[in-house]
Amino acid sequence: MLKRLVGVITIKDGWAVQSIGYQKYLPLGRPEVIAENYDRWQLDEILVVDIDRTKLNMGPNYDLLEKIIAKRIMTPLCYLGGVRNIDDALHLINKGADRIAIDSLFLRDPESALEISHVLGRQALVRVQPLVIRNSEVHGYDYLRSISTAKIDPQSFVNMNYGFSELMIVDVENEGKINSFSDELIAPFRGYNLQLICFGGITSQIQISSLFKESNISAVAIGNSLSYTEIPHKKLIIQTEVDIARMTSFGAMTRGARDW
Amino acid sequence: MKTVGILDYGVGNIASLKGALEGLGYKVLIGATETSLSKVTTIFLPGVGSFPFAMDNLRQLGMDKFLRIRFEAQDVEVIGICLGMQLFFEHSEEGDCEGLGLIEGKVKRFAGRECHVGWNIVRPSENSILSKNSGYYFNHSYYVECSSKVTLASSNYQTEFPVLVKENRFHGIQFHPEKSQNTGAQLLKTLIGA
Numbered sequence: 001m002l003k004r005l006v007g008v009i010t011i012k013d014g015w016a017v018q019s020i021g022y023q024k025y026l027p028l029g030r031p032e033v034i035a036e037n038y039d040r041w042q043l044d045e046i047l048v049v050d051i052d053r054t055k056l057n058m059g060p061n062y063d064l065l066e067k068i069i070a071k072r073i074m075t076p077l078c079y080l081g082g083v084r085n086i087d088d089a090l091h092l093i094n095k096g097a098d099r100i101a102i103d104s105l106f107l108r109d110p111e112s113a114l115e116i117s118h119v120l121g122r123q124a125l126v127r128v129q130p131l132v133i134r135n136s137e138v139h140g141y142d143y144l145r146s147i148s149t150a151k152i153d154p155q156s157f158v159n160m161n162y163g164f165s166e167l168m169i170v171d172v173e174n175e176g177k178i179n180s181f182s183d184e185l186i187a188p189f190r191g192y193n194l195q196l197i198c199f200g201g202i203t204s205q206i207q208i209s210s211l212f213k214e215s216n217i218s219a220v221a222i223g224n225s226l227s228y229t230e231i232p233h234k235k236l237i238i239q240t241e242v243d244i245a246r247m248t249s250f251g252a253m254t255r256g257a258r259d260w
Numbered sequence: 261m262k263t264v265g266i267l268d269y270g271v272g273n274i275a276s277l278k279g280a281l282e283g284l285g286y287k288v289l290i291g292a293t294e295t296s297l298s299k300v301t302t303i304f305l306p307g308v309g310s311f312p313f314a315m316d317n318l319r320q321l322g323m324d325k326f327l328r329i330r331f332e333a334q335d336v337e338v339i340g341i342c343l344g345m346q347l348f349f350e351h352s353e354e355g356d357c358e359g360l361g362l363i364e365g366k367v368k369r370f371a372g373r374e375c376h377v378g379w380n381i382v383r384p385s386e387n388s389i390l391s392k393n394s395g396y397y398f399n400h401s402y403y404v405e406c407s408s409k410v411t412l413a414s415s416n417y418q419t420e421f422p423v424l425v426k427e428n429r430f431h432g433i434q435f436h437p438e439k440s441q442n443t444g445a446q447l448l449k450t451l452i453g454a
Contacts, residue, residue, distance in 0.1 A: 002378030072283035076439040096275035121310045165375035246395035
């Protein structure tokens, strides 16, 4: 399985923010500028998360997407926030998203979620599942109501697996903290045919290398820590043959995607 | 400044491709009819969607016939990306659906319903427009099986499969050059020309 590093941009009230445990938010700046940086640094993928849209039933933030696309980024872009139906999803793809991530729609309106998958193809769809640990068991988390939900049953995701390509699991309680992603969250999913993206409290190379040893983890997602250092991802992942092959066109001294 | 066309048939990542092409210095014309694309010499067939949905849309627009005529006439370059490439072939397991049938070959599903997502190495065949191994971004759950005669480059995920094909003046690209940063930009410039 290929492994990749996803740069997350969390949006609140139109601004990119540092998010801490889904509760505290500190401003970082304009989302399109951060997207431009991630593109310049040649991250593997960018995930834009607008946390207001589902909560306020506002639909996707097309204006935000247009601002980011206007920067002509050439890094794959995934969007999460406010998708309600196939029309929203098609409009997002048409506006410049390459993939769509959805979370609560799979629970609230699974028919619409599966229709999106049917039309766009499951490779274009990522399912997001916030998780918490309660009494040593992994439970879901409903961020709209700020409560933990039922114990996670991985088989229920496998049953729906034809509807999405990857499952992004979010460590709610460690999100925004340093080097703290809980390995316990992965345990229930071992042995199941699911491709996982891990997010929340992932900040070190040792941690990422350890996660990538898990056969079913296809990506790790990092948000806050990318914003405080220049090209931090170069220190976070060990370069592979693929990373080197991405540079060959313009030589080893290439400085980023914008050199062309 | 050269103008290139994008065929908008309702399932492509149009804005994403348009932004990348404009960033490379090309003018971009988006159209869904033969008339609207009549003045360009390169047409992109993008693709983020399912095979049956895409074929239905092409037929409803009458652009399946348009593409077949262009393929035989060899009067325009057509570049199919991802699903756009898969549509060139005879049949897809996705929805058990007939394709455009321009190039001999079939579209098959990866074993275990896995998705090939991320950056992977592309290896050129002999006489390929690529000169060496390069890294490109992939996102697909089906792949093409076709003759090595039309294959210009291949990659490996579960199996070796073609990722860059050419017949007449139709190029098919399984990965996303518009999302492959430096290497993708260079390939697009090579394919389109000045």
